[in-house]
Amino acid sequence: xxxxxxxxxxxxxxxxxxxxxxxxxxxxxxxxxxxxxxxxxxxxxxxxxxxxxxxxxxxxxxxxxxxxxxxxxxxxxxxxxxxxxxxxxxxxxxxxxxxxxxxxxxxxxxxxxxxxxxxxxxxxxxxxxxxxxxxxxxxxxxxxxxxxxxxxxxxxxxxxxxxxxxxxxxxxxxxxxxxxxxxxxxxxxxxxxxxxxxxxxxxxxxxxxxxxxxxxxxxxxxxxxxxxxxxxxxxxxxxxxxxxxxxxxxxxxxxxxxxxxxxxxxxxxxxxxxxxxxxxxxxxxxxxxxxxxxxxxxxxxxxxxxxxxxxxxxxxxxxxxxxxxxxxxxxxxxxxxxxxxxxxxxxxxxxxxxxxxxxxxxxxxxxxxxxxxxxxxxxxxxxx
Amino acid sequence: xxxxxxxxxxxxxxxxxxxxxxxxxxxxxxxxxxxxxxxxxxxxxxxxxxxxxxxxxxxxxxxxxxxxxxxxxxxxxxxxxxxxxxxxxxxxxxxxxxxxxxxxxxxxxxxxxxxxxxxxxxxxxxxxxxxxxxxxxxxxxxxxxxxxxxxxxxxxxxxxxxxxxxxxxxxxxxxxxxxxxxxxxxxxxxxxxxxxxxxxxxxxxxxxxxxxxxxxxxxxxxxxxxxxxxxxxxxxxxxxxxxxxxxxxxxxxxxxxxxxxxxxxxxxxxxxxxxxxxxxxxxxxxxxxxxxxxxxxxxxxxxxxxxxxxxxxxxxxxxxxxxxxxxxxxxxxxxxxxxxxxxxxxxxxxxxxxxxxxxxxxxxxxxxxxxxxxxxxxxxxxxxxxxxxxxxxxxxxxxxxxxxxxxxxxxxxxxxxxxxxxxxxxxxxxxxxxxxxxxxxxxxxxxxxxxxxxxxxxxxxxxxxxxxxxxxxxxxxxxxxxxxxxxxxxxxxxxxxxxxxxxxxxxxxxxxxxxxxxxxxxxxxxxxxxxxxxxxxxxxxxxxxxxxxxxxxxxxxxxxxxxxxxxxxxxxxxxxxxxxxxxxxxxxxxxxxxxxxxxx
Ligand SMILES: Nc1nc2c(ncn2[C@@H]2O[C@H](COP(=O)(O)OP(=O)(O)O)[C@@H](O)[C@H]2O)c(=O)[nH]1
Ligand SMILES: C[S@@+](CC[C@H](N)C(=O)[O-])C[C@H]1O[C@@H](n2cnc3c(N)ncnc32)[C@H](O)[C@@H]1O
Ligand code: SF4
Ligand SMILES: [Mg+2]
Numbered sequence: 001x002x003x004x005x006x007x008x009x010x011x012x013x014x015x016x017x018x019x020x021x022x023x024x025x026x027x028x029x030x031x032x033x034x035x036x037x038x039x040x041x042x043x044x045x046x047x048x049x050x051x052x053x054x055x056x057x058x059x060x061x062x063x064x065x066x067x068x069x070x071x072x073x074x075x076x077x078x079x080x081x082x083x084x085x086x087x088x089x090x091x092x093x094x095x096x097x098x099x100x101x102x103x104x105x106x107x108x109x110x111x112x113x114x115x116x117x118x119x120x121x122x123x124x125x126x127x128x129x130x131x132x133x134x135x136x137x138x139x140x141x142x143x144x145x146x147x148x149x150x151x152x153x154x155x156x157x158x159x160x161x162x163x164x165x166x167x168x169x170x171x172x173x174x175x176x177x178x179x180x181x182x183x184x185x186x187x188x189x190x191x192x193x194x195x196x197x198x199x200x201x202x203x204x205x206x207x208x209x210x211x212x213x214x215x216x217x218x219x220x221x222x223x224x225x226x227x228x229x230x231x232x233x234x235x236x237x238x239x240x241x242x243x244x245x246x247x248x249x250x251x252x253x254x255x256x257x258x259x260x261x262x263x264x265x266x267x268x269x270x271x272x273x274x275x276x277x278x279x280x281x282x283x284x285x286x287x288x289x290x291x292x293x294x295x296x297x298x299x300x301x302x303x304x305x306x307x308x309x310x311x312x313x314x315x316x317x318x319x320x321x322x323x324x325x326x327x328x329x330x331x332x333x334x335x336x337x338x339x340x341x342x343x344x345x346x347x348x349x350x351x352x353x354x355x356x357x358x359x360x361x362x363x364x365x366x367x368x369x370x371x372x373x374x375x376x377x378x379x380x381x382x383x384x
Numbered sequence: 385x386x387x388x389x390x391x392x393x394x395x396x397x398x399x400x401x402x403x404x405x406x407x408x409x410x411x412x413x414x415x416x417x418x419x420x421x422x423x424x425x426x427x428x429x430x431x432x433x434x435x436x437x438x439x440x441x442x443x444x445x446x447x448x449x450x451x452x453x454x455x456x457x458x459x460x461x462x463x464x465x466x467x468x469x470x471x472x473x474x475x476x477x478x479x480x481x482x483x484x485x486x487x488x489x490x491x492x493x494x495x496x497x498x499x500x501x502x503x504x505x506x507x508x509x510x511x512x513x514x515x516x517x518x519x520x521x522x523x524x525x526x527x528x529x530x531x532x533x534x535x536x537x538x539x540x541x542x543x544x545x546x547x548x549x550x551x552x553x554x555x556x557x558x559x560x561x562x563x564x565x566x567x568x569x570x571x572x573x574x575x576x577x578x579x580x581x582x583x584x585x586x587x588x589x590x591x592x593x594x595x596x597x598x599x600x601x602x603x604x605x606x607x608x609x610x611x612x613x614x615x616x617x618x619x620x621x622x623x624x625x626x627x628x629x630x631x632x633x634x635x636x637x638x639x640x641x642x643x644x645x646x647x648x649x650x651x652x653x654x655x656x657x658x659x660x661x662x663x664x665x666x667x668x669x670x671x672x673x674x675x676x677x678x679x680x681x682x683x684x685x686x687x688x689x690x691x692x693x694x695x696x697x698x699x700x701x702x703x704x705x706x707x708x709x710x711x712x713x714x715x716x717x718x719x720x721x722x723x724x725x726x727x728x729x730x731x732x733x734x735x736x737x738x739x740x741x742x743x744x745x746x747x748x749x750x751x752x753x754x755x756x757x758x759x760x761x762x763x764x765x766x767x768x769x770x771x772x773x774x775x776x777x778x779x780x781x782x783x784x785x786x787x788x789x790x791x792x793x794x795x796x797x798x799x800x801x802x803x804x805x806x807x808x809x810x811x812x813x814x815x816x817x818x819x820x821x822x823x824x825x826x827x828x829x830x831x832x833x834x835x836x837x838x839x840x841x842x843x844x845x846x847x848x849x850x851x852x853x854x855x856x857x858x859x860x861x862x863x864x865x866x867x868x869x870x871x872x873x874x875x876x877x878x879x880x881x882x883x884x885x886x887x888x889x890x891x892x893x894x895x896x897x898x899x900x901x902x903x904x905x906x907x908x909x910x911x912x913x914x915x916x917x918x919x920x921x922x923x924x925x926x927x928x929x930x931x932x933x934x935x936x937x938x939x940x941x942x943x944x945x946x947x948x949x950x951x952x953x954x955x956x957x958x959x960x961x962x963x964x965x966x967x968x969x970x971x972x973x974x975x976x977x978x979x980x981x982x983x984x
Contacts, residue, residue, distance in 0.1 A: 013943055067942075195939040220909070224934035245939050260943040274944040285947055308947075317953065318946045325941060354911050374937040376911060384956035 008264025015270025076114025329365025470732025573640025681729025
């Protein structure tokens with residue numbers, strides 16, 4: 001078997017499915033609940049770690065990511081117990097990265113030291129907007145001032161701190177976003193995630209939108225302008241996009257997320273968590289039960305997780321869909337090995353003519369013009 | 385075998401939803417024709433589509449035995465005819481087989497457009513007519529007003545109209561008495577004369593083959609007879625003679641005045657001709673019935689399989705359907721846009737929808753329907769006349785001397801408050817007003833309209849501007865010349881044959897602009913900008929530009945999204961089958977029909 005390091009790496013994702021409140025735009029597997037039995041959850045995670053490490057313990061783990069939900073609601077000692085078990089179960093890479101997603105409130109900031117002591121090396125904070133009115137519009141519980149304070153605590157506690165912003169919000173003008181982005185860039189250390197607001201079906205925003213509500217969202221042209229302006233402003237600030245929505249100073253990319261985009265292997269533990277795991281040369285997709293209660297109760301049972309074999313052709317598709325999100329693009333050789341067939345030369349030539357993709361010896365990448373049209377590029381390449 | 389004096393043959397005429405089917409159910413029920421436990425609603429509407437839409441497509445017949453108050457038992461034969469304008473010619477033919485009609489009018493609604501059209505057909509067939517006011521159980525029923533309306537608008541006596549509720553059963557015995565007392569028995573009929581029977585309708589039965597509904601005039605029909613269809617020339621051996629009650633029931637014979645069915649190993653409905661005279665081969669009747677002209681399709685459209693691999697299945701399905709429906713025509717068509725398909729001719733829009741639904745439902749073939757069009761008569765400079773069924777076949781304008789189009793006379797009844805909107809709609813559709821009168825608070829307008837302007841969405845528009853309160857009926861007047869040209873649509877500089885249409889020159893710019901704007905919405909953005917143009921000959925008369933796609937990218941995509949993304953791609957691949965490729969441009973199939981819908 002080829003080594004993980006040749007194939008994008010090997011990571012562990014841990015899903016914490018609880019939040020203080022459900023944000024109206026959010027379609028993550030997150031739930032609001034009155035009380036959480038943290039020690040029971042802790043035991044469950046540990047049991048899952050044992051189950052997976054029994055099969056993969058000989059591999060080198062590059063990263064752990066606590067995602068959610070709101071993992072900053074976890075007790076630091078739970079995080080500590082998990083990381084302790086992780087270190088005992090796998091060999092750990094030299095530049096091992098442990099990220100935890102945090103919501104920027106004072107309560108959570110008070111736990112940051114505990115997380116650091118547990119072994120967390122990086123936090124990713126959901127700041128989302130820098131003015132209170134927008135934050136209320138997004139249904140967030142924190143104010144802008146509170147977020148800044150939490151961010152200051154974070155940067156004094158961790159070496160690596162990233163934060164998330166959501167733009168292309170209702171009634172947001174190009175000029176307003178440019179100003180807000182410059183402010184965000186002045187706060188940013190070395191990593192920033194900038195997402196255009198997506199209206200997801202099944203969310204409160206999705207329902208309102210379907211009923212004709214939620215006015216003032218940007219149309220395609222303004223969306224494109226906002227994206228373009230974001231790229232320019234970040235380039236000037238030395239934080240170019242290394243992925244569609246992720247910016248970093250070169251070298252400060254999220255190692256964990258790179259595993260996804262480089263189509264490496266990852267274990268997914270927790271309600272609704274997905275994994276991609278190659279065992280004995282066969283790649284499987286795993287997906288755990290979504291409901292937190294059902295996940296806890298079903299632990300150790302057959303139905304707890306579904307397992308699907310991903311064919312070579314499907315792997316090639318997934319690799320392309322994930323990899324072309326990255327500025328570095330994908331290896332065409334790896335695509336062909338997985339798929340058994342080269343990419344459609346006619347589609348490639350036509351996309352090249354439009355200036356949307358570039359080919360350099362062994363690699364294929366999407367250009368700056370192509371990136372905002374990535375889905376169309378993928379449809380063209382994959383014949384949909 | 386019943387004596388003529390104890391036979392009554394009749395039909396029921398009504399506007400849609402006025403209660404024709406319910407009344408038929410009640411008549412069947414009250415006379416014990418069907419056991420209570422076998423009773424279901426709309427007994428005579430046999431096909432799924434008929435039941436679902438509450439319309440009758442094929443003529444049906446039922447025999448009812450009724451012991452009248454005069455002590456005699458009468459045989460009543462009801463012929464149920466289609467009520468929709470598309471089939472009005474069929475109706476007029478079936479009516480020749482009976483002597484009287486019940487005119488059912490909803491007492492809460494009054495006379496409607498189809499009431500008029502159908503009752504005039506009955507009058508033309510010399511029927512005795514008994515007016516029946518239905519739905520008197522409803523508080524809104526206003527019998528006095530409707531009586532007056534029948535007298536004023538239709539011009540027949542309504543004093544002794546029978547008041548009923550087909551729903552609750554009030555008045556049904558009176559209807560039966562009125563049939564016996566007021567409708568005439570069959571006039572002629574000599575049992576000993578050579579066989580003379582009228583072919584009323586025929587349909588295909590999967591078990592029995594073609595079943596022919598007949599009305600005997602002279603002589604007797606029996607199993608084993610060798611019969612000849614006098615017009616079509618076919619000869620057959622009768623293997624079954626029967627009646628409907630409404631289930632099929634074999635009888636020994638059918639004599640003069642009687643209505644029933646025969647089967648005779650006839651393979652296809654196409655081999656039978658409505659109105660043909662059936663006689664015996666041995667001793668034919670000297671005088672055939674006058675017969676009818678076959679009905680001709682007036683609305684044409686292209687039907688193409690969404691999945692081009694379905695073409696052969698579609699051919700089989702169309703051929704099968706056509707065996708059972710002589711009024712539907714088809715020929716193969718190839719379109720640069722849509723591939724292989726068929727250009728089909730229909731009696732009207734409802735007929736089109738029924739056939740299309742059956743192809744999709746019974747044969748499981750998804751279809752693309754192109755815009756319906758009518759048959760234009762194109763006179764070319766060399767003196768020839770061609771029937772143009774497809775705008776794509778229009779000769780070069782330089783070769784055309786003149787073009788004629790079919791016109792209709794439309795009768796619309798509408799409550800006062802919507803009259804203005806209706807007049808506006810008719811004017812927009814190049815109508816010429818012929819008459820405007822009032823019947824109570826309802827206006828009756830008569831327009832001479834081009835059929836081409838009506839076949840597409842006229843009826844929908846009429847319904848929507850009148851909130852459903854207008855009723856509409858029409859008949860074809862004939863052909864008339866007008867300034868008609870072919871408008872082509874070019875997408876990314878390529879003409880799209882399936883979008884070509886015939887338009888009036890004066891309205892071409894407007895239609896062209898509307899089409900281009902509509903298409904701009906219907907065609908998704910591509911990676912390049914796409915000009916959309918309407919042109920007459922080589923001259924562009926309208927133009928829109930669909931801008932290039934600027935943004936289509938998923939903002940967040942992490943480990944949990946790989947599966948979702950892949951599944952979405954599979955769905956898109958399947959959806960791609962519903963797109964049609966024109967050069968570099970993909971047009972979604974709905975665009976072909978939606979582009980023509982006019983919003984105002
Ligand atoms: N209240 C009431 N409803 C009726 C009566 N007769 C028919 N209907 C209803 O009117 C609708 C149309 O009746 P139907 O017999 O299908 O009409 P058709 O289109 O003329 O065959 C149905 O919903 C019937 O139930 C009646 O006497 N009273
Ligand atoms: C797992 S979520 C959030 C983690 C954390 N609970 C929070 O809300 O701060 C990761 C990020 O995705 C982004 N996000 C979530 N839903 C989104 C949507 N509908 N459109 C755009 N971005 C979204 C937000 O920026 C969010 O911080
Ligand atoms: S956005 Fe974050 S805090 Fe809001 S519901 Fe989703 S996971 Fe929870
Ligand atoms: Mg009916």
